[in-house]
Amino acid sequence: MEEQLLNLLMYTIPALVTGAIAYLFFREHMQNEEQRRKYAITKELSKESLPIRLQAYERIALFLERISPNKLLLRVAPISSDKQGYEDLLIKNIEQEFEHNLSQQIYLSNDCWTIVNASKSATIQLIRKAGMSDKIDSASKLREAILNEMLDKPAPSNAGLHYIKKEVGEIW
Incomplete structure (x- = not known):
């Protein structure tokens, strides 16, 4: 009986070790294959989304250029001599530009969008402050x-x- 048990163990232990090694190799292979697939998908999506992201950065850069007070004042002439009316016209123009580019925020980082919002608000505040005199x-x-x-x-x-220039530089 002992001899049969010893024979059984001599066949079972190598089979279990071989099975465990095969399982570990198979599991490692499957993980590597999954990572390779994820990398390929990410690379393909990146190839398609990069032009869209760059276009979003371009549009936001254009927005920031257009709301720059120097350029805004050249582009938006006063309709009358009414100070309050012109102030409202400038702010309305900034808000319209902003609303036109609102969807671009999904392609920008949260920090970048926060800075864009702050730039817009600071420009409006500058106009209001000047109008309060x-x-x-x-x-x-x-x-x-x-x-x-x-x-x-x-x-x-x-x-x-x-900030936009810095962020786009990091993409490359």
Whole structure:
């Protein structure tokens, strides 16, 4: 009986070891194959999504350029001499540009979108701040005050443009 048990163990133990080794190799092979498939899918998606992401960055850069006070004031002329009406027109123009590019946020990082929002808000705040002065009583004086403000410091949209350039540089 002992001899039969010993013979059984002599056949069973090598079979179990071989089975365990085969299982481990098969499992490792399946994991590698899964990683290879995921990499191929990611690479293919990246090839298709990169142009779309770059286009989104381009559109947001264009938005930031268009809301830069220097360019905004050149593009949007006052309709009348009413200071409040011109202030509202400038802000409305910024909001329309923003709404037009709102969908681009899905292609940008959260930090980048936050900075774009901050640039927009800072530009609107700059316009409102200039309009609050009692010395300014006409649209042309409002334009002049905003342009004078821009002589002393960079446009709020410059921070957003700088961040976009940095982020696009990281994509490459």
